[in-house]
Amino acid sequence: MTQTKAPLKIPVRFNSRFDLCLSACGDERYSTVQAAMQQTFERYGLPERITSDNGPPWGMCGRNGLSQLEVWLIRLGISVSHSRPYHPQTQGKDERFHRTLKYELLDRRGFNSLAACQQAFDEWRDRYNMVRPHESLGQQTPISRYRPSGRPFPSKLPSIEYPSTDKVRKVSAKGIIQFARREIYLGEGLRGEVVAIRPTTSDGVYAIYYCHKELCQVDYTLSD
DSSP states (O other): OOOOOOOOOEEEEEOOOOEEEEEESSOOHHHHHHHHHHHHHHHHOOOSSEEEOOSSSSSSOOOSSHHHHHHHHTTTTOOOOOOTTTTTGGGGHHHHHHHHHHIIIIIIOOOOSHHHHHHHHHHHHHHHHHHBBBGGGGTOGGGTOOOOOEEEEOOOOOOOOTTTTTTEEEETTSEEETTEEEOOOGGGGGGOEEEEEOOOOOTEEEEEEEEEEEEEEEEETTTT
């Protein structure tokens, strides 16, 4: 059997350590990862928060602004946070999961297709969730602790509404808005989306929001 490069893995869990999704993907494109996550949300409901790394398609690879995947998650009402660059310990549970997956499966088998890899993922995930005891859970299994989310995946994305006192701007194809004769880069993931600008408690300082998320603050008391 020909061994191929290990495909992208999408592990998703809550504090129960229950693995909601383990998907063998052929690439790291937004559309591929978004489709796998949507299937997971439709089955298990929406989380309150997701913590991810900074690589594609989750982040902007060191650039400021939001990725397209992050914009979609925020639109669903999910809070998104990122681990500190070059500090994987900020995602200790996730790193531990990857080590277990690598030791128990990836280092022991090769796969000649994504379908074969997915079958192995499904079998391993069932054992991980339903059979394998976890020390952090008092030797219980994740399925004994997991409860689905009470937030269903919506049939369509919620509309975006801002207070009437906000200044509203549409993000350009280059990820930029203009406000008070200044160009502000927000990320190409936001292109075509509408953001809100509202004053803070500090004179001359404005906060820019996309849905519930504050993107940045702009200080107009400072000279360009």
